Amino acid sequence: MDIEIYHLLLIAAAALVASLTQSVTGFGFGKITFFIFHHVITKSKHPDRNGKIRAFPIANRCVILRDCKLRTMQQYIREVKKEHKEWYQYVGIAADETERLNRKNMDGHKISLLAKYQYTEKMAYDLCKRYNLLSPQYEVAHRNGCWFCPNRTTQTMAEFKKQYPELWNELLELGKTPNKVSPCFKYNKTIEEVDKEVNFTIRQLKLF
DSSP: OOHHHHHHHHHHHHHHHOOHIIIIIOTTHHHHIIIIITOBOOSOSSGGGTTSBOOSOBTTBOHHIIIIIIHHHHHHHHHHHHHOSSOOEEOOOOTTOHHHHHHTTOOTTEEOHHHHTTOOHHHHHHHHHHTTOOOGGGGTOSSOOOTTOTTSOHHHHHHHHHHOHHHHHHHHHHTTOSSBSOSOSBTTBOHHHHHHHHHHHHHHHHHO
């Protein structure tokens, strides 16, 4: 197999699998809750927030992407650049994700093999499916991601609760934590309010 085609397969998988062990089984969740949920705010521009814990990620303003992914990648790249003049970062962005490609500032060091070979998201999905590389989450959800993400739809959360009730219960327990900077989980709703909507959706799904 051509080496770049092999890399393409790996990138297609990386773009779609989305860290299955962390997203679904909860591996690493203890570290995430410690560094993100239980992080004590000390340098907020709003004095009343200092001393409180950060709690749930804010919908559409996710600090997990920044703190757990981007900063780690940037730190690694800085170390690589110290030892290598030539280096490349492969990103899992498909050819039809033009807005993301433009936003990524694809300079000479960043390469999207999916874009290079004109692979769309659908083509990448089909390629991963052919090689049995898809996350099991795609059997019940349109997209994968962190299982505790507040941006997920109510129906996706309902499917998740049915499959992994013990993980959903962890969210409910976290919702009882005192001294949170905000009681909300999804926009202006607490996890308890979201749970009621999820339970209603589960009952609706059973009717069809």
